[in-house]
Each structure stands twice: as structure tokens, then as C-alpha cells.
Amino acid sequence: MxxxxxxPDPRQRLxxxxxxxxxxxxxxxxxxxxxxxxxxxxxxxxxxxxxxLWGFIGRYRPGVTPQTHPELNAQVEYAIHYFRxxxxxxxxxxxxxxxxRAALTDLRDALAQLEAKINExxxxxxxxxxxxxxxxxxEAITGAMRKACEKHGVEISIExxxxxxxxxxxxxxxxxxxxxxxxxGKAVVANVGPRLLYDKLVAPGDLTEEFRRRVRGFKVGxxxxxxxVALSELPRFTCxxxxxxHHQSGIIIAxxxxxxxxxxxxxxxxxxxxxPIVEMLIPSTVDDSLAPPGQHVxxxxxxxxxxxxxxxxxxxxAREEAADVIIETVEAQAPxxxxxxxxxxxxxxxxxxxxxxxxxxxxxxxxxxxxxLWSARPILGNGAYRGPLKGLYMCGAGTxxxxxxxxxxxxxxxxxxxxxxxxxxRFRHLP
Numbered sequence: 191m192x193x194x195x196x197x198p199d200p201r202q203r204l205x206x207x208x209x210x211x212x213x214x215x216x217x218x219x220x221x222x223x224x225x226x227x228x229x230x231x232x233x234x235x236x237x238x239x240x241x242x243l244w245g246f247i248g249r250y251r252p253g254v255t256p257q258t259h260p261e262l263n264a265q266v267e268y269a270i271h272y273f274r275x276x277x278x279x280x281x282x283x284x285x286x287x288x289x290x291r292a293a294l295t296d297l298r299d300a301l302a303q304l305e306a307k308i309n310e311x312x313x314x315x316x317x318x319x320x321x322x323x324x325x326x327x328x329e330a331i332t333g334a335m336r337k338a339c340e341k342h343g344v345e346i347s348i349e350x351x352x353x354x355x356x357x358x359x360x361x362x363x364x365x366x367x368x369x370x371x372x373x374x375g376k377a378v379v380a381n382v383g384p385r386l387l388y389d390k391l392v393a394p395g396d397l398t399e400e401f402r403r404r405v406r407g408f409k410v411g412x413x414x415x416x417x418x419v420a421l422s423e424l425p426r427f428t429c430x431x432x433x434x435x436h437h438q439s440g441i442i443i444a445x446x447x448x449x450x451x452x453x454x455x456x457x458x459x460x461x462x463x464x465x466p467i468v469e470m471l472i473p474s475t476v477d478d479s480l481a482p483p484g485q486h487v488x489x490x491x492x493x494x495x496x497x498x499x500x501x502x503x504x505x506x507x508a509r510e511e512a513a514d515v516i517i518e519t520v521e522a523q524a525p526x527x528x529x530x531x532x533x534x535x536x537x538x539x540x541x542x543x544x545x546x547x548x549x550x551x552x553x554x555x556x557x558x559x560x561x562x563l564w565s566a567r568p569i570l571g572n573g574a575y576r577g578p579l580k581g582l583y584m585c586g587a588g589t590x591x592x593x594x595x596x597x598x599x600x601x602x603x604x605x606x607x608x609x610x611x612x613x614x615x616r617f618r619h620l621p
Contacts, residue, residue, distance in 0.1 A: 220474060221262050222254050223247060225560050228269040233277055239268050248529055272564070355387075355582060357382075357396040362582035377581045381600070383555035384568035385590040386547050388577070401578050404569050408588075409557040411497040411550035415466070415512055416537035417490040424472070424486055425524035438475045443523055445470040457494035461503065462512050467493040468519055485532070492516050497539040497550040497567050505540035512538065554593030555586050564590055575603040583607055 191252070222458060223460025228243070237243045240256075241268050247254055256263040286294065286372050350371075353380055356364045364374035380387045388397060388405040397405075430436050444450050444467040453463035474486040499508060512535045521528045556562055565573035568588045575583050583601035586592035 207545075216431065222251050222259065223262065223263065225265055225269065226558050226563075228265055229272065232269045232273040236278075237270060237273070240270060243270065243276060244592035274371040276564070287377050295597075345519070352391060355392050355396075357393065357579060360396075362419075377583060378584045379585050379603065379607065381584075381586040382547055382550050383410065383552065383586060384408055384584060385549040385556070387551075392579070392582075397578065401569075408568050409562065410552040410555070411561065412539065412542075412548070412552040412554065412556065413454070413494040413496065414542070414551060414553055415462075415495040415516065415539065415541065417492065417493040417516060418511060418535040419488050419490065420481070420532040420534070421472075421486045421488055421527075422530045422532055423484070423526075425470070425488075425520065425527050425530070427524045429523075437472050441470040441472075443470070443519060453494045457496050459500075461496045462508070462515065463494045463520055465514065466495070466516060470520070490516060490520070495539060497552070505538040509538040509541065512536075553587075556589035556592075558592050563592065567592060575599075575606045 197525055222507070229361050231237065231243055231246050233244065235246065240263070244256060244263075247262075247266075254262070256266075259353055268299070339346065342500040351368045352365045352368045353368045355362050356366055356372065362378040363370055365378060366372050380391070382391070384405060388402065394402065424437055426431055426432075427436075427441075444453075449465065450467055453465060453467050456463040456465075471491075472486055472488045474480040474488075495512060498503060505512075511536060517528050517531065517534075537545065542548045542551035542553070557570055562568065567573055569592045572578065573587050573590060575585060577584065583602045583603055583606065587599060589599045589603065
């Protein structure tokens with residue numbers, strides 16, 4: 191991956207944070223663990239020193255040590271410093287809710303009754319049972335958010351697609367809907383990806399050619415394929431055929447690292463994996479209003495599938511083929527699954543772009559690579575939730591800290607918007 195940072199244009203090198211991090215000499219060898227994974231390990235473990243992080247690495251990558259991989263050791267130090275400087279100071283803690291407290295109490299009591307030599311499967315089962323207490327759909331969360339907003343006078347319009355951001359003298363002053371209606375405001379806050387925002391929703395004449403070139407260089411494209419299926423019955427997995435707690439959890443079909451690696455290699459060569467990674471959720475097991483009695487609905491989050499197929503093929507022609515491969519992958523682990531599928535809804539990478547505005551089908555709004563993180567997300571110099579147009583803000587996954595259902599990009603963007611509207615903040619972007 192790092193070979194791609196060696197660009198002939200010196201200006202591009204200067205705008206790339208990787209060159210500064212590595213003093214102009216980025217390593218050319220592949221890392222056994224991605225920098226994104228290092229950041230996740232540091233944050234989840236609150237690691238304060240390299241030895242703690244290397245303990246995790248040594249367990250899952252035997253033979254990988256600071257001596258054998260000095261470049262990775264440097265990345266470990268960068269990850270720890272970033273966590274200390276940017277993540278840890280912003281971490282907030284709260285008391286558990288009643289449902290969370292009940293789950294933790296049940297888990298404590300269940301674990302206290304287990305034998306000392308408990309095996310891994312039994313421990314996981316107790317964790318799954320505890321997790322059920324805090325089950326809450328995202329629909330309920332967004333519904334609560336909507337009520338809170340409307341209580342404070344917010345007007346929410348749905349099915350009102352935006353055609354263009356209205357710009358006057360270098361400042362965003364509102365939006366024009368596809369219906370022709372204009373909505374004027376003091377600020378425009380965009381939760382769409384940076385490529386969609388600046389390529390499609392802002393007129394080319396309102397941006398400099400240099401900025402437009404840099405936006406085109408923002409890498410997007412995801413290896414994901416989504417499916418929703420209606421089922422006549424619960425899947426019966428060969429490892430756990432009877433209904434149980436596992437049906438109420440995330441079920442991942444990815445037996446080994448080699449399996450996942452081959453899925454990626456298949457996608458590079460053929461455009462899709464012959465045996466994809468499949469994560470299944472069956473929400474009807476915790477909310478029976480989603481399906482008729484005895485039947486179920488399931489969502490399948492699948493990888494690896496190239497955003498652009500080789501040899502000029504279109505996803506319009508290959509989507510059914512890919513869906514069949516996914517069904518067969520689940521069938522191999524849960525015989526009878528194919529026959530239980532009553533109906534299916536398919537979202538190829540192209541479908542995700544058309545239906546949800548995810549350029550390249552990218553659910554993260556842009557690659558989570560080292561050169562597109564922190565202050566360089568989405569573009570170095572415009573990484574503080576602001577672009578070159580005054581009054582236009584970004585609050586989605588294309589900004590720091592990136593994708594995932596965290597709310598962090600929106601929280602951070604709101605803080606910056608409020609700051610700009612304070613008396614002193616108004617002087618920040620004066621010409």
C-alpha cells in the first residue's frame with residue numbers, strides 16, 4: 191500500500207501526511223497489522239506503553255516482534271502518542287443505564303456459578319445472554335433523536351433530495367432541492383461523503399481547480415455487498431443447529447485468516463470472492479414485530495466485492511450471481527438455508543451508490559487509510575469539518591474519526607459550528 195505514496199509530483203508529496211510522519215521515506219514493506227487496527231487496539235485497551243500493545247500483537251501474530259518488524263514498532267509508537275494526545279482527553283464516561291446494569295449483574299452472577307476451568311464456548315454463551323438485555327434497534331434511537339429535535343423547533347423533511355448547495359460570494363447560504371424549492375440558512379451541514387458533496391452538490395465554478403483535483407484524489411470504494419432476506423425459519427448451523435442465543439448475536443462466517451485473505455485475493459482477481467466473508471444479523475429474534483410468527487428477517491453484510499468489476503462488467507449484470515454465491519456460502523454452514531429464503535433484497539456496491547449516495551459503495555465515505563485519517567480526512571488543510579466555502583460544514587464518516595456508528599464526527603462538527611458562531615469565532619475565517 192505504501193508504495194503508492196511515492197508520487198512524482200513534489201506538491202502531492204508535501205500534501206500527504208505520510209511523507210511527514212516518515213520524514214519523506216515511507217516504508218516499502220507491507221505491515222502485518224494495519225495502522226487502523228493498531229489504533230483500535232490502543233483505544234479499546236487503553237494501552238499506555240508499547241509493551242502492552244506488543245502483547246496483543248504477539249498473541250495473534252506469533253513471530254512478529256519489534257526486532258523483526260522495526261517499522262511496525264514505529265507505527266505502534268505513533269498509535270500510542272495519537273491516542274494520548276487526541277483520543278484519551280476526549281473520552282467520556284457515564285453511569286450504566288438500568289438495562290445495562292441488569293445485564294452486568296446477570297453476567298456477574300452467571301460467571302460466579304461457572305466452574306473454574308470454563309471453556310471459551312461457555313464463556314461466550316454467557317456474554318451473549320448478557321448482551322440481549324441491552325438490545326435496542328437503531329430505529330428506536332433515531333426516533334428518539336427526532337423527537338428531541340422537534341421539541342426544540344427543528345423541522346425535519348424527508349424524501350427531499352438536495353440538487354445543489356447554494357453559494358453566494360464564497361459562502362454557502364442554503365440548498366436547492368430537486369423540487370426547485372430553496373432552503374436558506376446561516377450554515378449548511380452535510381452528512382454525505384466528501385466526493386458526493388464536492389463532485390455533485392457544489393457547482394464547479396464555486397471551487398478552485400486545485401481543490402477539485404484534490405477531492406478527486408480522495409480514495410473511495412468499499413468491498414461490501416449487502417443483502418436482506420426473508421426466511422421461513424431460523425438457519426440451522428451445523429455447529430449449533432437448534433435455536434439459541436447465537437441467533438440473537440452477530441454470526442460471522444470467516445473461519446480462518448487464510449479464508450479472509452483468499453476472499454480478498456478473489457475480489458482483486460475476479461471482482462468478487464468465491465467464498466465471501468458473511469456477517470449475519472437476525473433482528474426478528476429480538477423484535478418479533480419484524481416478521482410473521484415463525485418466520486424471520488436477516489441482514490447479510492458481505493465482503494469482499496470490488497466496487498468496479500474487471501473486464502468492463504457491470505454490477506447490474508453480476509448482482510444476482512454474487513447474491514447466489516452469498517446464499518451458497520451460508521448454505522455450506524447452515525444446510526437448508528437456501529430453501530428457507532422466501533425473498534431477498536440485493537445491494538451491490540453500485541446499488542449502494544445509487545440508493546444511498548455512497549460513492550463506490552463506500553459505507554465509510556472514503557478509505558480509512560493512513561493518508562486519509564486525522565487532519566487529512568478528507569483533505570489535508572480541510573480536516574476540521576470545514577471546506578473552502580464559508581458556512582459549509584461536513585459531519586459524516588468522511589471526516590475524523592471516520593466510519594462506524596459512533597456519532598463522533600457529528601459531535602465534533604457541532605462543536606466547531608457552535609465555536610464559529612461565538613463572537614470570537616466569527617473572526618476565524620475572515621478574508
